[in-house]
Amino acid sequence: MGARRLSLPRGIVLPVILLAVWEIAAHAAKSGGVLIAPIEQVVGSAVAMAVSGTLWTDTGFTVARVTVGFIGGAAGGLLFGSLIGTSRIADRLTSPSFHAVRQVPLTGWIPLAALLFGIGEGAKLSLIALAAFYPVALNTAEGLAGVPHGYRELGRALNFGGFTAWWRILLPAAAPQIFTGLKHGLAFAWIAAIAAELMLTSGSGLGTTIESGASLARLDIVMVGICLIGACGYIMAVGAERIEARVLRWREEGR
Amino acid sequence: MNVHIDEDRLMHGRSDVRPAGISVQLDHVSKSFNIKGRTLPVLRDISLNIAPREFVVIVGASGCGKSTLLRLIAGLDKTDSGEVKIDGRNIEGPGLDRGIVFQDHRLLPWLTAEQNVAAALIPLGVSKAERLAVARRCLAQVGLAGFESALPAQLSGGMAQRAAIGRALANDPAVLLLDEPLGALDALTRLKLQNEIADLSVNNPKTIVLVTHDIEEAVFFADRIVVMDASPGRIRKIIPVDLPRQRDRTGADFVELRRQVLREFVDDSH
Numbered sequence: 001m002g003a004r005r006l007s008l009p010r011g012i013v014l015p016v017i018l019l020a021v022w023e024i025a026a027h028a029a030k031s032g033g034v035l036i037a038p039i040e041q042v043v044g045s046a047v048a049m050a051v052s053g054t055l056w057t058d059t060g061f062t063v064a065r066v067t068v069g070f071i072g073g074a075a076g077g078l079l080f081g082s083l084i085g086t087s088r089i090a091d092r093l094t095s096p097s098f099h100a101v102r103q104v105p106l107t108g109w110i111p112l113a114a115l116l117f118g119i120g121e122g123a124k125l126s127l128i129a130l131a132a133f134y135p136v137a138l139n140t141a142e143g144l145a146g147v148p149h150g151y152r153e154l155g156r157a158l159n160f161g162g163f164t165a166w167w168r169i170l171l172p173a174a175a176p177q178i179f180t181g182l183k184h185g186l187a188f189a190w191i192a193a194i195a196a197e198l199m200l201t202s203g204s205g206l207g208t209t210i211e212s213g214a215s216l217a218r219l220d221i222v223m224v225g226i227c228l229i230g231a232c233g234y235i236m237a238v239g240a241e242r243i244e245a246r247v248l249r250w251r252e253e254g255r
Numbered sequence: 256m257n258v259h260i261d262e263d264r265l266m267h268g269r270s271d272v273r274p275a276g277i278s279v280q281l282d283h284v285s286k287s288f289n290i291k292g293r294t295l296p297v298l299r300d301i302s303l304n305i306a307p308r309e310f311v312v313i314v315g316a317s318g319c320g321k322s323t324l325l326r327l328i329a330g331l332d333k334t335d336s337g338e339v340k341i342d343g344r345n346i347e348g349p350g351l352d353r354g355i356v357f358q359d360h361r362l363l364p365w366l367t368a369e370q371n372v373a374a375a376l377i378p379l380g381v382s383k384a385e386r387l388a389v390a391r392r393c394l395a396q397v398g399l400a401g402f403e404s405a406l407p408a409q410l411s412g413g414m415a416q417r418a419a420i421g422r423a424l425a426n427d428p429a430v431l432l433l434d435e436p437l438g439a440l441d442a443l444t445r446l447k448l449q450n451e452i453a454d455l456s457v458n459n460p461k462t463i464v465l466v467t468h469d470i471e472e473a474v475f476f477a478d479r480i481v482v483m484d485a486s487p488g489r490i491r492k493i494i495p496v497d498l499p500r501q502r503d504r505t506g507a508d509f510v511e512l513r514r515q516v517l518r519e520f521v522d523d524s525h
Contacts, residue, residue: 150361153331156348157355159378168374172365250365253408 037220045220061204069128070189077133081140119200131192132185139181143174276307277342277429284337296487308460312477320488354423358435360415362407369403375425393421413444433465
């Protein structure tokens with residue numbers, strides 16, 4: 001169902017219209033003194049950035065950061081979510097703190113991360129990991145808590161130990177909701193990466209591209225950065241949907 | 256179903272070199288549940304000795320605690336007082352010596368039929384290849400050869416329940432516990448599976464405890480029928496069934512015995 005939502009043909013209509021509006025507006029604005037880079041100029045800058053290689057390194061850095069940060073944050077979320085989703089004591093001990101800390105928006109952590117880790121990779125990766133951590137932890141905990149009682153009982157009847165029951169029964173049973181968490185986590189990790197790069201400008205990255213383009217009043221470079229961020233995010237979302245559909249294929253059979 | 260052949264099979268089944276089977280003993284067992292602060296007695300002072308390889312069927316109206324009784328033997332619930340003994344030893348929770356089949360097949364929907372059966376062998380610590388080999392053998396035993404890689408959602412209700420029985424048999428437990436295993440099936444499928452379970456119980460004799468509200472099913476399977484009263488659950492009567500295995504449902508003895516058991520319930524409503 002998700003794959004259909006992301007399918008192309010009819011979905012291409014709106015972007016084409018928007019591009020047309022943009023192009024017309026850019027040319028109209030020239031006479032009005034407003035700075036809008038027309039599409040051909042943006043494409044030209046993109047080609048120039050691709051030839052010089054900065055386009056690839058910037059994209060590569062951001063994607064690599066998101067990958068590393070997401071894996072770390074998602075793994076942590078999976079473990080923490082499993083803990084509070086299976087142990088009532090752990091849930092009672094940590095849930096209030098978890099939900100309180102969760103209320104701090106990600107951008108609120110950026111100054112603290114900068115003070116703790118500087119403006120290098122440590123700060124960026126920890127912010128991305130944190131962004132992925134919350135939705136994965138939350139959905140894992142809820143998914144595990146919602147596993148039908150009969151499945152838990154089956155685990156006991158089959159003499160499964162705690163770990164075997166978690167790995168073989170609870171985790172697969174909660175997998176649909178865990179995947180929801182992973183998809184949200186990936187989206188948040190992507191947002192966090194751009195925000196961190198915008199505010200902690202050091203090294204390469206798409207956020208840095210936008211930031212430096214803006215400081216040079218180069219709207220074309222800013223637009224290239226925005227388009228790349230959108231495109232990469234889209235590819236990641238589609239990839240996640242594909243993986244989900246593959247892993248959860250068993251759900252389709254009953255329909 | 257011919258009685259002479261059945262006796263032969265019975266002989267062969269029993270003459271195999273197998274462990275002697277395991278007894279199940281309930282000793283003054285009581286159990287109650289707490290529901291919203293109120294204590295609801297479910298079982299009161301149940302004592303029952305089940306011999307090794309005996310097929311005992313527990314019948315009773317819904318709410319008589321017969322499923323709870325089975326869950327106590329399975330080790331899924333704990334007694335309030337009294338003891339449950341397997342082979343003379345007090346049980347401490349579920350064990351590999353007991354296999355259980357629930358009314359809902361309870362197959363894991365993300366595993367294929369053979370993976371579901373193989374899952375029962377995980378606690379034994381054998382290799383995956385060996386688990387799957389045993390699983391395929393068990394599926395063949397319950398008539399599911401060719402459906403090894405089917406997902407539960409692709410199986411009919413009867414087939415899913417066969418797979419569940421295969422899973423319960425996978426590690427060859429000495430005691431098989433069946434909690435209304437055929438209750439959710441249509442009448443024809445039920446007849447067919449009853450015959451197959453009867454075959455299994457002859458070919459691979461185990462101590463079997465089956466819970467049902469189907470009186471014909473009880474007469475069809477049981478060495479002894481345990482009739483239970485409700486609220487709180489008590490044993491009203493134990494009826495021995497001295498019919499040969501592979502019973503003829505239309506035979507005079509069978510029909511008479513069914514009438515006798517039925518009377519236990521019909522008289523109740525006067």
